[in-house]
Amino acid sequence: MQCDWPLLGPLQWMRYVNKQVKVKAGKDEERRGWLLTVDPVSASLVLVDFKEDGGASVQVVMGHAVEEVEVLQEADEETTQRLQSSFLPAKTRRLDPEDLRKRRAGVRSWLEKNRIPVEEEGDELRVAGVLTITPPYGPEDCCSSNQIILDRIQKLIQSVFQIQPDHTETDPDCPSTMEV
């Protein structure tokens, strides 16, 4: 007996997020928890239960098994904060503009040394017209729809931060003649 939960859609599912819900699934089994998210592909609910020792237990209820979802209460500010921060990546610390500029120039010259076309577009670096690097220009900050190029550039940038942590800035207008 399938209920309509999987058919609600993202906008309706969003209304249940960050609320404490009671879910009926399987043979008369009920579970409660704070709804962290609903997977749009499978309509699965992710419930979080905070334990006394500060840890959390995560329960995923598969969308096809859901019979009923009932909202019990809204999350207060503290719980919402806790929910949001449990799984999202840590926010990168803010670098001051001068540091960012140096980093950007360093990454750019490294890519140019490796014969990769790169242009500066405001704060971002545009690589070969298909990949964008946003501040702070680490491997995690590369965006592209081309997986092969993404992989290559990520590996290249990773070596910038490992091999040359104090990479001295080279003037982008005067390519360095340093032998690598």
Added chain:
Amino acid sequence: MATPVSVLRLPKGPDPNSRGFDPKSPRFIALCRTSIATSASSETNAEQLPIEQHARSVLRETFLRCLLSMTNKKVQFLMHERVKVEATFGASDIDVLNFQVSDLHTPIGVQKEALIRCQDVISFTCDS
């Protein structure tokens, strides 16, 4: 119950690409379920669409991060008929149709590697 079990090869489900296979048959629908349609209602107007897409991507990203945080952790799967099994979570496929797990503890022993069909799972729990 740490007896390792040799690999069990269960009969494969229907191959959706083979000829003469009826996509409307119950077996196909049960085993080759397609994922949920990208747009919930056909009356969604053009203004709603970007908002809906944004909501969809936020929900999906959080879900993927949850799955990521569960990798290599012990999870308990609750299946039909109140069957509970424990395993170490590996990965999910893109349509959330199968889970790859290691060290699946079953009543007949421990399966070193296994694929669990999501249709068989009601819920699973992980402690972090």
